[in-house]
Amino acid sequence: MIPPNKIDPPPYELQTDRELEFMLERGKPLAHFSDAYPSGADEEIVPELAFAPHVQEGKFVKREYVEPLRGPPPQGPPHVRGVRHVFYAQSAEAWRIDAYIMMLAAAAKAGWSEGFERLQGSLLGYEVWQTDSHLERLRVGPHAKKFYWLRGNVPADIDR
Numbered sequence: 299m300i301p302p303n304k305i306d307p308p309p310y311e312l313q314t315d316r317e318l319e320f321m322l323e324r325g326k327p328l329a330h331f332s333d334a335y336p337s338g339a340d341e342e343i344v345p346e347l348a349f350a351p352h353v354q355e356g357k358f359v360k361r362e363y364v365e366p367l368r369g370p371p372p373q374g375p376p377h378v379r380g381v382r383h384v385f386y387a388q389s390a391e392a393w394r395i396d397a398y399i400m401m402l403a404a405a406a407k408a409g410w411s412e413g414f415e416r417l418q419g420s421l422l423g424y425e426v427w428q429t430d431s432h433l434e435r436l437r438v439g440p441h442a443k444k445f446y447w448l449r450g451n452v453p454a455d456i457d458r
Contacts, residue, residue, distance in 0.1 A: 308435060310428045317386070318348050321358065326423045327391035330398060334375060335364050335382035344384045352386075359392040361385045363399050368406070394421050411447045 313320045317329035331344040341347055352358045366380040383402070385395045398421050405414045412433065419429035436445045 308428075308431055310425075310431065313422065313424075318345065318352075320423070321386065321388065322352070325388070327388050328394040328398065328422055329386045330422065331384045333382050333384075334378045335380040336377065337382060344382075346384070349386050356389060358386045359389055359395070361387075361392075361395045363402075365402065365406075397421055409447065415447075 313326060313329075317326065317331075320326035321329060329349075333340065333343045337343075339346070349358060349360065353360045361384075363383045363385070364380050365383060367378070371378050383399075385398065387394050398418070401414060401417050401421070405411070415433060416426075416429050419432065420426075424432070433448065436442065437448050442448070
């Protein structure tokens with residue numbers, strides 16, 4: 299494992315925390331945000347106010363999807379009942395929202411995999427070489443153990 303300070307930055311600009319900029323200036327087709335459900339309005343987690351004028355003028359489509367918990371609520375915040383997903387798509391790319399939701403449902407049943415990671419990158423507008431670079435950084439990064447699905451061996455306690 300490579301120490302975190304030894305990993306080079308990605309060879310491309312990250313869209314994270316710059317989704318609106320990328321959608322307006324670079325044609326990013328889809329932005330996805332998620333938070334606990336129910337949650338308070340937190341513009342830093344889901345920037346709804348920033349996106350609202352673009353939805354109102356019809357440039358973007360907004361959609362929300364709540365994914366219910368599949369087990370008991372977490373210990374810390376017992377009020378949590380699921381995950382709220384908020385999507386913004388370029389109007390002509392709204393199909394990506396349905397594809398993303400179907401991907402989430404399939405991954406919930408089958409377990410996350412490199413294939414889902416690649417599909418997610420494609421839906422969000424990353425190029426194949428960018429996703430390749432991202433996956434390689436996950437493989438060698440300081441948190442590589444948590445990405446067991448990249449190594450091809452699934453721990454015995456993971457329910458598939």
